[in-house]
Amino acid sequence: MHCVKKITSDLVWVGANDRRLAMFEGVYSVPDGVSYNSYLLLDDKTVLFDTVDTAVGRRFFENVAFALDGRQLDYLIIQHMEPDHSATLDELILRYPDVKVVCNAKTLAMIKQFFDFEPDAHIVKENDTLNTGRHNLHFVMAPMVHWPEVMVTYDSTDKILFSADAFGTFGALNGAIFADEVDFNADYMNEARRYYTNIVGKYGTQVQALLGKASALEIEMICPLHGFVWRKNLSDFISKYALWSVYEPEEKGVMIAYASVYGNTENAAEVLSCMLREKGVKTVMFDVSVTPASEIVAAAFKWSHIVFASTTYNAGIFISMDEVISDLVAHNIQNRTVAIIENGSWTATSGGLIREKLEKCKSINILEQSVSIKSALKAAGLSELEAMAEAIAADFPCATTGIANKGDGKTANIDTNAMFKLSYGLFVLTAKDKGKDNGCIINTTIQITSTPLRISIAVSKANFTHDMIVNTCEFNVSILDTSAPFKLFKQFGFQSGRDVDKFAECDYNDRTVNGLRYLHEYSNCVIAAKVVDSYDYGSHTLFIADVTESFVLSNIPSVTYQYYFDNIKPKPQPKIAGQDGEKKKGFVCKICGYIYEGDTLPADFICPICKHGAVDFEPL
Numbered sequence: 367m368h369c370v371k372k373i374t375s376d377l378v379w380v381g382a383n384d385r386r387l388a389m390f391e392g393v394y395s396v397p398d399g400v401s402y403n404s405y406l407l408l409d410d411k412t413v414l415f416d417t418v419d420t421a422v423g424r425r426f427f428e429n430v431a432f433a434l435d436g437r438q439l440d441y442l443i444i445q446h447m448e449p450d451h452s453a454t455l456d457e458l459i460l461r462y463p464d465v466k467v468v469c470n471a472k473t474l475a476m477i478k479q480f481f482d483f484e485p486d487a488h489i490v491k492e493n494d495t496l497n498t499g500r501h502n503l504h505f506v507m508a509p510m511v512h513w514p515e516v517m518v519t520y521d522s523t524d525k526i527l528f529s530a531d532a533f534g535t536f537g538a539l540n541g542a543i544f545a546d547e548v549d550f551n552a553d554y555m556n557e558a559r560r561y562y563t564n565i566v567g568k569y570g571t572q573v574q575a576l577l578g579k580a581s582a583l584e585i586e587m588i589c590p591l592h593g594f595v596w597r598k599n600l601s602d603f604i605s606k607y608a609l610w611s612v613y614e615p616e617e618k619g620v621m622i623a624y625a626s627v628y629g630n631t632e633n634a635a636e637v638l639s640c641m642l643r644e645k646g647v648k649t650v651m652f653d654v655s656v657t658p659a660s661e662i663v664a665a666a667f668k669w670s671h672i673v674f675a676s677t678t679y680n681a682g683i684f685i686s687m688d689e690v691i692s693d694l695v696a697h698n699i700q701n702r703t704v705a706i707i708e709n710g711s712w713t714a715t716s717g718g719l720i721r722e723k724l725e726k727c728k729s730i731n732i733l734e735q736s737v738s739i740k741s742a743l744k745a746a747g748l749s750e751l752e753a754m755a756e757a758i759a760a761d762f763p764c765a766t767t768g769i770a771n772k773g774d775g776k777t778a779n780i781d782t783n784a785m786f787k788l789s790y791g792l793f794v795l796t797a798k799d800k801g802k803d804n805g806c807i808i809n810t811t812i813q814i815t816s817t818p819l820r821i822s823i824a825v826s827k828a829n830f831t832h833d834m835i836v837n838t839c840e841f842n843v844s845i846l847d848t849s850a851p852f853k854l855f856k857q858f859g860f861q862s863g864r865d866v867d868k869f870a871e872c873d874y875n876d877r878t879v880n881g882l883r884y885l886h887e888y889s890n891c892v893i894a895a896k897v898v899d900s901y902d903y904g905s906h907t908l909f910i911a912d913v914t915e916s917f918v919l920s921n922i923p924s925v926t927y928q929y930y931f932d933n934i935k936p937k938p939q940p941k942i943a944g945q946d947g948e949k950k951k952g953f954v955c956k957i958c959g960y961i962y963e964g965d966t967l968p969a970d971f972i973c974p975i976c977k978h979g980a981v982d983f984e985p986l
């Protein structure tokens with residue numbers, strides 16, 4: 367049975383997924399499968415963009431026949447001749463003998479290399495166009511992304527880039543077709559990086575050339591030959607390509623790859639990793655004998671620093687480490703700081719040999735602080751490791767430990783009152799889950815980018831609204847204005863939606879397009895947003911979200927945290943206990959006025975009213 371996906375009103379995905387393939391190109395494991403994408407444009411003329419691997423040929427031909435619905439196939443545009451996209455070319459031509467192949471001269475030569483026929487071909491070159499009725503297709507050469515004959519096609523009518531191997535990812539599509547239908551960052555970004563680095567990582571210059579050409583085009587959708595179609599947040603993925611293609615790391619941190627026969631080299635790598643963590647430096651570790659080389663290559667493209675730790679084997683580098691380093695050199699790894707640990711029970715040679723290999727790469731800074739171990743780590747080796755860790759950590763001035771004690775031996779003071787000088791706004795955050803509306807007060811809404819229009823909010827996990835957002839990934843922010851009365855803060859801030867209906871007193875039921883409520887009084891603006899990412903920071907979750915709707919309600923100034931304290935919040939009035947007039951002992955919440963009675967306030971105390979912690983209390 368056919369299995370197609372509609373992409374636009376006249377463009378259909380007719381590709382297929384393969385989850386049985388063990389090794390893509392015979393070398394890259396694909397534990398989550400791979401998709402072979404082919405697209406059929408149903409214009410006045412019908413146009414197929416590439417074919418598929420023979421492994422999924424049967425489904426592909428069912429899909430093409432279904433999508434054509436009895437029409438003839440007019441054009442086959444061949445963008446890439448690698449057999450995962452062209453192996454079914456001969457059968458396609460047998461089934462659709464009148465189809466005209468559209469390709470460049472290099473592709474035609476390759477067709478004759480792979481097959482024993484020469485198709486009826488229309489040869490195109492850079493900037494040639496093909497009109498198919500409503501659509502105008504422009505051909506853009508992209509040599510070496512990934513083979514020399516590769517070209518991409520730009521549909522200027524619908525602003526779609528058919529990008530061949532570029533912007534692909536490993537992994538089957540699992541029923542989705544658009545990247546925004548899945549949690550791409552969490553579930554597919556690692557595989558997108560592994561795909562890029564291993565398939566086209568070597569050809570950064572050529573990828574840069576293609577990105578340069580693409581930057582002159584107005585692109586609203588990208589249709590690659592593997593993985594998801596991109597119709598939203600294209601700049602997110604394009605910016606990854608911009609980094610990868612110039613071999614710049616994505617994150618500051620250390621990838622430690624080690625080869626160890628009896629665990630002693632591994633032990634040195636582990637000790638180094640602990641030392642680095644104690645200095646606040648992020649580390650990831652791979653045993654090169656266990657982790658596929660393609661994953662280590664991808665990680666090397668991600669992290670800023672690399673440590674290779676290898677035992678000596680047959681007077682050389684340990685076999686699997688030798689392969690990984692050769693792979694990295696072949697993929698043109700550049701712009702990294704590298705440190706080397708070697709081990710050898712009689713003559714340790716692996717370190718020098720690793721250095722020789724890496725010296726062929728551009729802009730690799732190999733640290734002088736190397737470590738040479740004889741059989742197992744001893745006190746002298748420990749000192750060398752500490753020196754290596756110090757040298758690496760010197761590149762991480764923002765590491766999270768030790769900052770408060772830097773400089774003249776003075777200990778820095780942290781006065782939490784400084785936080786109250788930040789120019790926070792105040793907002794009612796609303797969400798809806800399982801038919802229930804709820805909201806809470808937050809002071810942490812920030813615009814983080816304009817393209818795409820994206821905001822962040824930090825929400826206490828103690829809030830019911832927090833859990834609703836986790837479940838639904840949608841929320842509204844009503845920006846409070848200076849007309850907001852204290853009772854509004856009590857309504858949304860001093861009680862829990864788990865116990866009460868916070869909207870019970872509202873005599874209106876205004877909702878944004880996403881179906882969530884918002885405040886049309888005491889609020890000058892509403893922003894609706896959909897979560898695209900979230901980060902767990904212990905007591906709070908930081909949600910990153912795309913704005914899906916926004917509108918202004920009035921020109922009344924927004925309320926600030928300071929305005930709230932000066933003009934809205936009643937001043938806390940410590941109660942007088944007993945007839946002797948003695949003041950009660952205790953602490954008052956600076957946020958909501960709740961009074962905790964007692965001599966000492968527990969450090970982990972959370973205000974039962976507004977959920978702020980002990981730092982926001984002061985003695986009565």
Ligand code: FEO
Binds near residue numbers: 451512513591
């Ligand atoms: Fe998916 Fe270079 O082929």
